[in-house]
Amino acid sequence: MKPNSSGSREAGAGTLLPPEIYALPALExxxxxxxxxxxxxxxxGEIRCRIVETESYGGAEDKGSHAxxxxxxxxxxxxxxxxxxxxxxxxxGMYHCVNVVTAAEDEPHAVLIRAVEPLTARDAELMARYRGIAVRKPADLSGGPGKLCRALRIDKSLNLSRFDLKEGAMWIEQGExxxxxxxxxxxxxxxPYAEDYADRPWRFYLQGNPYVSVIDPQARPFAPD
Structure with missing residues (x-):
C-alpha cells in the first residue's frame, strides 16, 4: 500500500487507543x-504510522520472554x-526494539512492534531521512523492529514512557x-532458545502488506478464541 500523498493533518487530532486494549494479556x-x-x-513534526506486524510475549511462563x-x-x-x-x-549492541507493555502491573506481558507503514508520503520521507538509506522496497524502510526504531528515532530514552498519554514523545491512536x-x-x-514456545503462532501481521518483515508461507488466518 502506498502512503497517502497528502501531508496535511491537525496535530494531536487522533483519538488515543482505548485503555482496555492495554489491559489485555499480550496474546490478545x-x-x-x-x-x-x-x-x-x-x-x-509528528510521524504517523500504521502498525502492521506484532509479536506477543506472554508473561513469566513464556520461554521466549525476557521476563x-x-x-x-x-x-x-x-x-x-x-x-x-x-x-x-x-x-x-546496535538495534533498538520497541514493545507495548500490556496487562496489569507486575504481570510482565509485552507486544513487540515488528513493522509499521507510514500513513503519508511526508511520513515516509521523514522516516527515510532518519534511516539515511535508499529505500528500494517498503520493508527496507520499516519492516523489522530495528529498522522501524531507526526510522522513528526510538531509543532507550523512551523506555518507561507511556503510549496512553499524548504529553510525551510517542503514543498510539485509534486506527482501523x-x-x-x-x-x-x-x-x-x-x-530458538524458547524451546517448545518457539513454534507457537504468536506473530501477527496484515496479509499482503509490503511493510511486513518476514512473510511465512505457512501462516494461517488469525482465529481469535
Whole structure:
C-alpha cells in the first residue's frame, strides 16, 4: 500500500487507543494493535504510522520472554509496569526494539512492534531521512523492529514512557478495528532458545502488506478464541 500523498493533518487530532486494549494479556492485545496508529513526535513534526506486524510475549511462563520465570532486572523492569508503558531494549549492541507493555502491573506481558507503514508520503520521507538509506522496497524502510526504531528515532530514552498519554514523545491512536482487517498468524522470529514456545503462532501481521518483515508461507488466518 502506498502512503497517502497528502501531508496535511491537525496535530494531536487522533483519538488515543482505548485503555482496555492495554489491559489485555499480550496474546490478545497483539492482533488488536494491528491497524492502530503509532505516533512519534520529533523536532521535524509528528510521524504517523500504521502498525502492521506484532509479536506477543506472554508473561513469566513464556520461554521466549525476557521476563521468563519472573526474571526482574534493570532491563526488564518496564515489562512489570501497568499496560500502556513503553519497553525499549537493545539487541546486538546496535538495534533498538520497541514493545507495548500490556496487562496489569507486575504481570510482565509485552507486544513487540515488528513493522509499521507510514500513513503519508511526508511520513515516509521523514522516516527515510532518519534511516539515511535508499529505500528500494517498503520493508527496507520499516519492516523489522530495528529498522522501524531507526526510522522513528526510538531509543532507550523512551523506555518507561507511556503510549496512553499524548504529553510525551510517542503514543498510539485509534486506527482501523482489527476485525475489519485480514490478519494472519505465524511463529515468532529468531527465538530458538524458547524451546517448545518457539513454534507457537504468536506473530501477527496484515496479509499482503509490503511493510511486513518476514512473510511465512505457512501462516494461517488469525482465529481469535
Amino acid at each position: 492485545a497483539a492482533p488488536r494493535l494491528l491497524g492502530q496508529h503509532l505516533v512519534r513526535r520529533t523536532e521535524d 521468563y520465570g519472573g526474571r526482574r532486572t534493570l532491563r526488564t523492569e518496564a515489562m512489570f509496569s501497568s499496560g500502556g508503558a513503553v519497553y525499549v531494549y537493545l539487541i546486538y 478495528p482489527a476485525e475489519s482487517l485480514s490478519i494472519v498468524q505465524a511463529p515468532r522470529i529468531n527465538i
